[in-house]
Structures are given as structure tokens and as C-alpha cells.
Amino acid sequence: MQTASIIEHPAARAAITGLLARSPRAAMAPRNCGRRYESGEEIFCEGDPAGAFYRVESGVVRTSKLLNDGRRQIDAFHLAGDIFGMERGWAHRFSAEAVGEATVVAIQRASLEDMAASEGALAQEVLASTMRLLERAQDHLVLLGRKTAMEKIATFLLDMAERSAAGDTVELPMSRSDIADHLGLTIETVCRTLTELQRREAIKLPARRRVIVLRNKALLRRMTM
Amino acid sequence: MQTASIIEHPAARAAITGLLARSPRAAMAPRNCGRRYESGEEIFCEGDPAGAFYRVESGVVRTSKLLNDGRRQIDAFHLAGDIFGMERGWAHRFSAEAVGEATVVAIQRASLEDMAASEGALAQEVLASTMRLLERAQDHLVLLGRKTAMEKIATFLLDMAERSAAGDTVELPMSRSDIADHLGLTIETVCRTLTELQRREAIKLPARRRVIVLRNKALLRRMTM
DNA sequence: CGTTGAGTTGAGCCGTCTCAATCCCGGTGG
DNA sequence: CCACCGGGATTGAGACGGCTCAACTCAACG
Numbered sequence A, B: 001m002q003t004a005s006i007i008e009h010p011a012a013r014a015a016i017t018g019l020l021a022r023s024p025r026a027a028m029a030p031r032n033c034g035r036r037y038e039s040g041e042e043i044f045c046e047g048d049p050a051g052a053f054y055r056v057e058s059g060v061v062r063t064s065k066l067l068n069d070g071r072r073q074i075d076a077f078h079l080a081g082d083i084f085g086m087e088r089g090w091a092h093r094f095s096a097e098a099v100g101e102a103t104v105v106a107i108q109r110a111s112l113e114d115m116a117a118s119e120g121a122l123a124q125e126v127l128a129s130t131m132r133l134l135e136r137a138q139d140h141l142v143l144l145g146r147k148t149a150m151e152k153i154a155t156f157l158l159d160m161a162e163r164s165a166a167g168d169t170v171e172l173p174m175s176r177s178d179i180a181d182h183l184g185l186t187i188e189t190v191c192r193t194l195t196e197l198q199r200r201e202a203i204k205l206p207a208r209r210r211v212i213v214l215r216n217k218a219l220l221r222r223m224t225m
Numbered sequence C: 001c002g003t004t005g006a007g008t009t010g011a012g013c014c015g016t017c018t019c020a021a022t023c024c025c026g027g028t029g030g
Numbered sequence D: 001c002c003a004c005c006g007g008g009a010t011t012g013a014g015a016c017g018g019c020t021c022a023a024c025t026c027a028a029c030g
Helices: A010-022 A112-117 A120-146 A149-164 A176-183 A187-199 A217-223 B010-022 B112-117 B120-146 B149-164 B176-183 B187-199 B217-223
Strands: A035-037 A042-044 A052-066 A072-078 A095-108 A169-171 A211-214 B035-037 B042-044 B052-066 B072-078 B095-108 B169-171 B211-214
Touching: A052 A176, A072 A120, A072 A176, A072 B120, A120 A149, A120 B072, A120 B120, A149 A169, A149 A176, A149 A187, A149 A211, A149 A217, A176 A187, B052 B176, B072 B120, B072 B176, B120 B149, B149 B169, B149 B176, B149 B187, B149 B211, B149 B217, B176 B187
Parallel strands: none
Antiparallel strands: A035 A095, A042 A095, A052 A072, A052 A095, A169 A211, B035 B095, B042 B095, B052 B072, B052 B095, B169 B211
16 A cells, blocks of 8 residues: 555645646536445446546445446456546546445546646656556456466455455455456356355355455465466 | 657657756667667566666567466567556566567656656656556456457457558467467467458468458457457 | 345356367578 | 478367356345
8 A cells, every 4th residue: 555646645736736727627626525426326437528537535436348248347446545537538438336335536637738747746646546557457467367266366355455454354345246347257256266265264254245354365375376 | 540659759859858867877878779679589577677668669579477387468569659668666567578570769767756747748648658558458458358269369450450550461470379378368279269260251361370361350340349 | 024136056068278289381401 | 492390380189167047045124
């Protein structure tokens, strides 16, 4: 979590304010008014005009893309503090929905040019968070292209544990179906693999279905490749 | 190819010059002196200090990551004009090698902060090309996570045709093994799928093994999903 | 409690992988 | 110009990981 987020950084705050003041849409974007989204509610949809980007205040957001026949790939889960929905062009290339209840602030965007040309601090933050998204996407490419179901699940669990940093008890806010579509698997394979991990005593699956206890992180880590 | 590359853009040139002038390493980075790499030669390696990023002048470069047991995922192929090797941290997270002979210019990097804080034009170009990499990575996530071998190959062929823009004859500079490691398949599956596409008269595989003729782009497009 | 939909488990199938044999382009030397 | 090689490319046969379809369980909620 060495994440310096755009909004938190004091210099960036000033920069954003400056940027917004210059933007014609500035009036529409009062700061600090995070909108609350219901579970499953759409934040934006593939193809929507990308007039803003977003920051997760609380809860989790998924960005995903649908193939014509309904196959879905979840690009990423965004946790509190994460930025998502930035675009090079003027349309969103993915859809975004709340996973469980979530609060999200919209940041009206000027053009990329304005962003980059504005105060260094903002440009730096935007660039850094774009690069972080890229890093995550690249790691995920390796997972999707070359890892087995077991390796995918192990990687995912450790990653979630690290990001939500709640000790060894991971609260998974998303459904099995979300996990499957993120890891390029089916629901059934996700279940079976979790069960198998429990059998191997790497994790524990309590009755509460969205909670997983990591029992043997070292073992899990060896499984991620 | 609506690619405005860092180096070509006149304003960016000035900005880079400015940036480099400020950088202690500036002397080491005479502009326009692209180094030539042999086929397969390593440009940088996973873990190397990331003191520079790169632009492909001619030829093709692959960036890839290796798992302990030898499984490989090729993140992307970079064609003439493409930028690669930019990092948020100070180490390269992937390896880069020339695919066939390639010429590459190194651009000594200052810190991200300097980059972003410098002339708007550079910041804008760096941000834009990072976002283009991100877009490509995201599209590739969908391919790796949810597409069949046939859909992967069809997508790949159309993408290469579009990027190298040589009409219907695609010169593939990379080996079957490279293609396989890019698409999350094996060499054999790549071969079989190409053969099947030829049987369906979507493509033609001439005797020259690194050339593929696209015979029915509409059909291919329908196959990409 | 009764209902409901997510989650789990089972059985069989299929797409892709593995292992192995063969092909043939592209280069070399005669 | 031709014969010969080496290594990438292709093809085949069988194995297997993950998928599909279907039944069942059970936590959550009214």
C-alpha cells in the first residue's frame, strides 16, 4: 500500500482545484461529494462518454468487458483509494459497477492535454496511477495466460489479503462468479479449487460464505509460482 | 495508427531536450543514436535497473515475463514507433528482446516526478503512451481470459495486419513459439488453428513460413468475437 | 420457518496440452 | 546448381485440466 492517491496528496488537491477551475465543467464537480452506489449498480457503461474518472472512497468497484455471447472478463477490482475510468479517448472502454455498496467520487476530467499540462503534481499523480493500473494489468496477463486454476486462486487470495490488509482473514466482497470472471475460470472451478485448498489446509472456509481465512500463507505463496 | 509518439512530436522533442539537460545522465544520451540489436538479443532483463525507456525505430521487440519453471508470457510486441520499458519504480518488471533485427533508441529517464513536472508536451506524450499500453493490455486480458484458441488467433492476425498495415499480406516477424506465449497457447495449437483457418479459406499459408495472407477479413472479424 | 439464490459437489465431455514423429524452409558447403 | 543439414513448423494420438450440465446444500433475509 505505498499508494499515494491523487486526492489525498495535498499538492495534488491544489492542482486538481486549479485544473477544475479552468475546466468549463468545474461547476458540476463539487469536491468531496462521493455518490453512494447500491450493490451491482452501474457507475458507467462501455461506450459511455468518458467525461470523468473516479476514485473509490469505500467499498469495491469492478471494471469489466462483455463479449457478445455473454462471456465476461473482469479487468480489475478497485478498492478504497484506487482510481479507475481514466481514458485516452472520450468513451469508456469498460463498464464499471459497484460490488456490494460503494462510495465513489467523480473527478470531471479535462482533456488529457490539460491534465498533463497542468500543475506537475496532478500530472504526476495521474501518470503514477495509470502506471499502477498498467502494472497490475501486466501481472494479470501472466496469470491469465500461463497459470493453472490453483495458481490463479492462490495468487488472487494473497493479493486480496495484501490489498485489504486485514490480517489472515480475507473478506471477499465479490461473488464466486466475479472471481471466476476475473481469473478466467468458471464458478465451479473456483469452488472446487477453494475446497481443495481447504483440504490441503492452506485456507479455511467458514460458514460465512464471503470470508476466507488464510491458514498457511507460505504454502499459498509457493503455489502462486 | 493515430499514434503521436514521444520522439516524433516537435514540442516533445524540445521537452525531452529540456528534461535531459536537467538530468545528470544527459551526457550519456545523445539523441538519434539508435542501437542495433541482433535477433533475440536482450535489450533489458527483468530486474535490471530501469534507467531508461525505449522507442522502437525499426523491427519488433517483445516484452515478456518468465515463471520459475520456464512458462513464459509475452506481454506485448512493440512495432516501429512504440514506446516500451517505462517503469513506475526503478527496476524493469519484464524482459525485452529483439524479435529479428531491430533498432531501438534509449531515452534516459529522469524520475517520474521530473517527467511529469517538465514541459507539458512531454508529460502528455508519456501519459498518452502509457495509457495506450494500458488499453492494449486490457484488451489482451479479455483475449487471454475468455477467448478460444480460434478467436485468439483471429484477433491476433487482424491486429498485426492493422498495425503493420501492409494490405492483406501480413509479415509475422515472430516465431510460432512467440505467438503461442503471447496468446496463452502452445506452439502446436497455434499451428493447428492456422491450418484450420486455411482450410476454412480465411487465410493462406504460403511456403514462406513467416508470411500469412488474409483472404477473408470479414470472416476473420466474425471469429474474433 | 419458508423461500431464494448463491454456493457446492458430481459425472461426463471437450478443447487444449503433451509427447512423439515427420516435414520442409533456408542456409551451408561442395 | 545441387545435396545435405539443422531447427522451426506441422501433424498425429492420447491424456488431462477445466468446462458443462445437473442436482443438491445452505446462509441470508423476510
